[in-house]
Amino acid sequence: MEGLPVRLVIALVVGVASLSVMLNMISGVQGLAVTELDARPTPEVTTPGEQELSVTVVDPDGRPVAGATVVVAGDTARLDGVATARTGANGTATVAVAPTLGPNREQGTLSISIKPPAGGQYEDRRGNTRVLVVAE
Numbered sequence: 001m002e003g004l005p006v007r008l009v010i011a012l013v014v015g016v017a018s019l020s021v022m023l024n025m026i027s028g029v030q031g032l033a034v035t036e037l038d039a040r041p042t043p044e045v046t047t048p049g050e051q052e053l054s055v056t057v058v059d060p061d062g063r064p065v066a067g068a069t070v071v072v073a074g075d076t077a078r079l080d081g082v083a084t085a086r087t088g089a090n091g092t093a094t095v096a097v098a099p100t101l102g103p104n105r106e107q108g109t110l111s112i113s114i115k116p117p118a119g120g121q122y123e124d125r126r127g128n129t130r131v132l133v134v135a136e
Contacts, residue, residue: 064091
């Protein structure tokens with residue numbers, strides 16, 4: 001580097017350092033990625049009245065996710081409040097619900113949302129499968 005102008009040497013050193021920082025940031029992007037969760041309720045179609053729903057929380061590869069909180073709320077079918085449960089090691093939570101339908105309604109739906117486990121890299125931004133409630 002002897003004989004090169006000082007400004008060129010400084011630009012070269014700064015450029016190499018900047019490239020190193022950018023490459024480290026790019027390799028760390030994988031660690032910042034989040035995984036979308038999905039809910040698989042059983043049954044997907046039910047009737048009004050007291051019952052239990054089993055909801056399995058899975059990642060995009062279909063693997064169960066333990067420690068997530070499942071929240072079932074009324075949508076076009078009604079619930080008194082919301083029902084919650086936490087998934088076990090098998091990724092399944094059992095939620096007690098008692099849906100009702102409004103006057104002159106033949107069907108309605110219950111919505112399901114997922115609160116990811118703490119400390120994980122999960123999220124629940126997309127809509128989940130809704131439970132259909134149909135009159136008997």
